[in-house]
Amino acid sequence: MSGLSGAKYEAEFPSPGGTSRTPATLGRDREVALLLKARGGDRAAYGQIVVLYQDRLFNALLRMVGETEEARELTQETFARGLEKIDTFRGEASPYTWLFRIGMNLAISNLRRSQRVRFFSLDAGGHGGNGTPRRDQAAALIDRVASAKGDSPAQAAERRELHQVVLDALGRVDAEYRAVLVMRDVEGFDYQQMADVLALPLGTLKSRLFRARMALKDELGPYMAERKMGK
Amino acid sequence: MENIEAMLCAYVEGDLDAAGRAQIEKHLHDHPQHRKLLEELTAMRELVRGLPRAKAPMDVGDSLRQKVERSMLLEDSAAAAPARGRVNRWPQFFGIAAIFLLVASLCFILYKALGPTWKPAVFTQNTGDRMPEMGPAEQPAAPEADVQALAAIPLTAGSDAIAQKAQVFVFQSRQAALQVTQPDLPTIRRRLENSGYGIHGGDVGGGSSAPVLVVVESTDLSATKAQISRFFSGNAGISWDAVPAVSGIKSEAATLPSAAVSAKPTATAGNLADEKEAVESSDLYVARGLTPERADALRQTLMVPRNGSAVQVTVQSAQSLATTQPSAEIVKDIDASKAQYSLRMPTSQPAESGKLVVGTMLAATTAPSFLLNDSRNPSQSLPPVDAVIVLQTAAVPAAAAVPATQPIVTGQTLASPSTQP
Numbered sequence: 001m002s003g004l005s006g007a008k009y010e011a012e013f014p015s016p017g018g019t020s021r022t023p024a025t026l027g028r029d030r031e032v033a034l035l036l037k038a039r040g041g042d043r044a045a046y047g048q049i050v051v052l053y054q055d056r057l058f059n060a061l062l063r064m065v066g067e068t069e070e071a072r073e074l075t076q077e078t079f080a081r082g083l084e085k086i087d088t089f090r091g092e093a094s095p096y097t098w099l100f101r102i103g104m105n106l107a108i109s110n111l112r113r114s115q116r117v118r119f120f121s122l123d124a125g126g127h128g129g130n131g132t133p134r135r136d137q138a139a140a141l142i143d144r145v146a147s148a149k150g151d152s153p154a155q156a157a158e159r160r161e162l163h164q165v166v167l168d169a170l171g172r173v174d175a176e177y178r179a180v181l182v183m184r185d186v187e188g189f190d191y192q193q194m195a196d197v198l199a200l201p202l203g204t205l206k207s208r209l210f211r212a213r214m215a216l217k218d219e220l221g222p223y224m225a226e227r228k229m230g231k
Numbered sequence: 232m233e234n235i236e237a238m239l240c241a242y243v244e245g246d247l248d249a250a251g252r253a254q255i256e257k258h259l260h261d262h263p264q265h266r267k268l269l270e271e272l273t274a275m276r277e278l279v280r281g282l283p284r285a286k287a288p289m290d291v292g293d294s295l296r297q298k299v300e301r302s303m304l305l306e307d308s309a310a311a312a313p314a315r316g317r318v319n320r321w322p323q324f325f326g327i328a329a330i331f332l333l334v335a336s337l338c339f340i341l342y343k344a345l346g347p348t349w350k351p352a353v354f355t356q357n358t359g360d361r362m363p364e365m366g367p368a369e370q371p372a373a374p375e376a377d378v379q380a381l382a383a384i385p386l387t388a389g390s391d392a393i394a395q396k397a398q399v400f401v402f403q404s405r406q407a408a409l410q411v412t413q414p415d416l417p418t419i420r421r422r423l424e425n426s427g428y429g430i431h432g433g434d435v436g437g438g439s440s441a442p443v444l445v446v447v448e449s450t451d452l453s454a455t456k457a458q459i460s461r462f463f464s465g466n467a468g469i470s471w472d473a474v475p476a477v478s479g480i481k482s483e484a485a486t487l488p489s490a491a492v493s494a495k496p497t498a499t500a501g502n503l504a505d506e507k508e509a510v511e512s513s514d515l516y517v518a519r520g521l522t523p524e525r526a527d528a529l530r531q532t533l534m535v536p537r538n539g540s541a542v543q544v545t546v547q548s549a550q551s552l553a554t555t556q557p558s559a560e561i562v563k564d565i566d567a568s569k570a571q572y573s574l575r576m577p578t579s580q581p582a583e584s585g586k587l588v589v590g591t592m593l594a595a596t597t598a599p600s601f602l603l604n605d606s607r608n609p610s611q612s613l614p615p616v617d618a619v620i621v622l623q624t625a626a627v628p629a630a631a632a633v634p635a636t637q638p639i640v641t642g643q644t645l646a647s648p649s650t651q652p
Contacts (some may be wrong), residue, residue, distance in 0.1 A: 050292055058287035072288050079295050166278045184244075185279035206237035213243065213272045220275055 023116045028094050035095040039086045044087070050079050053096055056187070057103055063182045064107040074110065078103035093196050100187070101197040104179055111175040169219035177212035185210055244270045363370060384603070414446055414621045420552050422515055426474045428616065442549040443526050448534060448625040451540035456622065460515075464530050469520040472618075476515075514622040521618040541625065549619050592632045 031052070037054050040047035054075060061078070062071035082099050170178055177196055183189040183197065215222075241247040242255045259266040449455035463469045521529070523546070530544040 037649060046298070047292075050295055054287040054291050055284075058291060059285045062285050063282070068285075068288070071285075072291055076295050076298070080298055084446050119276070163282055166275075166282060170279065174637065176529055181279055184280065203234065203237045206240040208274075210236040210240035210243070213240070213275060215269075216275055216279070217271055224271065224274070 001205055016122075031095045032091050032092070035086070035098075036091065038083075039089060044081060049082075049095060053099060054079070056096070057099060060100065060105050060182055060187050061107050063167075063186050064104070064178060065110060066167070066173055070110065074103060074106050077106055081106070093193075097189075097193050100183075104183075104197055108175050108179060115205065118184045165220065165223045169216055169223075172219045173212065173215045176208065180205070180209045180212045181216060239269065243276065245268055414444075414623060416552055419619065419621060422474050422476065423517070423619070428517065441465070443521075443523055444547050444549040444552065445521075445526050445529065445618055445620045446545045446547070446623065447542065447620065448540045448544070448623045449533075449540060450625050452622055452624050454540055455542055455647050458533060459529065459620070462532055463518070463521075463650060466520075466525060466528075469518060469525065471516050471518040471521070474515040474517060489645075516622075517616045518618045518620060519614055519616055521620075526618055543625060552619070554592040 030153055031049070034045045034049055038049060058075045061074045062068060065071055065074065078099055080100050089095070093101075111118070151212060170181065173181070179198065180221075181192060183194045189197070191202050191205055194200075194209075195202055198205065199209065238251055238255065242252065247255065259269065368433065447455060447459070463471055526546050530546055533542045533544050
């Protein structure tokens, strides 16, 4: 039985610190070819798509919902829905944009259902499937980032605090604003990709992005002022 | 407003064209606080971009793999199911076909085993205690076979055969159209009483069975009388006597059974002329030796299709004679109120009221058995009457009438009943 193999396409973990904004890809044409093969019944091709996109999609959804477990479930659900709706893929958008749209709609639906304030956290993102805390994973991530940047432990702690403040602020803005911020700043989508996902005109999309940045500034304002004063 | 926001967004993103950037720069030059705002927005953009990237848990792919493999299994099962269903339906079809075949075979066997010989129960069983009321009897075997043979003639046969077949059907329909009219039982009772026959309620001993009432309705009464006469003459042990109408009673001796007949229980050819005359002069007869079995044989004989006539015969318990409306004599007694009820009943008692009289009468006459004998000549010690025969003229509906000139079926009579008293 063909499994969801495709390790050879496994995405390389992006360089930490956001220095690289380009996730691992095979190139749009190859990705489209893979999804078309999957649409033709090649489940191994879909497995390669999953391996290729799972980290990127999981990260984006984690930034949307703020909880690791919820992001994991949403990631799985996104790939499952993609497999169910694979016949609707026409190859006009990139496969990732097509899957991201599914995942983003799922995430926004979840956020609207819960209607709760999200307290995003780097290390309190829930538990793994076996009940073990994910704190070790987040801590390892932070340490890796700090190590890569050559930060001292104090600098690493400060950076970690900054990231937590940003995540908290991101969790407090509306889901629609959060979505455009994630797409633009986390995922690096261009305007057209964002417009495709949100089905918005470009002008409206840019206006919404500007308002989203203003909303995030309002959330981060006190911290930014304090930080500026500290400097 | 949206355009300004879009332009400011593009400025922060760094993808504004030169003209737009110049316009924004001019505005920011005039409004330094706005420059500060845009710088903060740009800084915050970098903060979000600087967030670390999380790696998906290892079980994301595994869980999805399991989910997909499960769906594949289900899909394979769903795809295989119709094929299996097609194969599995054949045994069901075979099973249903086998059941139908079995049922059909069973029906055929039952038909072969019971069909040709299966007949309704005849009424001659258990007639000693109480005679049940009987409807029209079936045709006797031989004539019925003839009729069926005629009915089986295909319509493609010759014109004579078709006409004969049509006549059979007409006869059958006319026979069916005949409805036996319930005889006037009070009148019959009165005639019997006036002729010296007493109706004795209750078990008077002797082991005799209750008499039967044979009602014969015919479209040709004289022919039927002759047929009855022949039947009586042809069966040993049967004696009969005519019961004249009330208006015709002038002499009690004339209404009594003739000494010759009474003295000779078995009819012979020597007295046939007198008997025939007696039979033809009346429409009410009493018979001795006409047991229920013989009454049934008589019924079957009379029911044989005859030339241009139709006959309907019923045999019923003669107890109906005793349970009918009170006769005029009784009514007179009831009206008298104080009169004594004297219907020669063994348990007759002085009636204190009409109601009591009627109640006593009914209690006596609805007894399990009763006898009909000659109470006026007890010295003769004749056995009780076994049957009362009533002849009535049947009216044939016009639609069922056929010309009597053409023979319908060759006249046949049953052979003499094998049952002998």
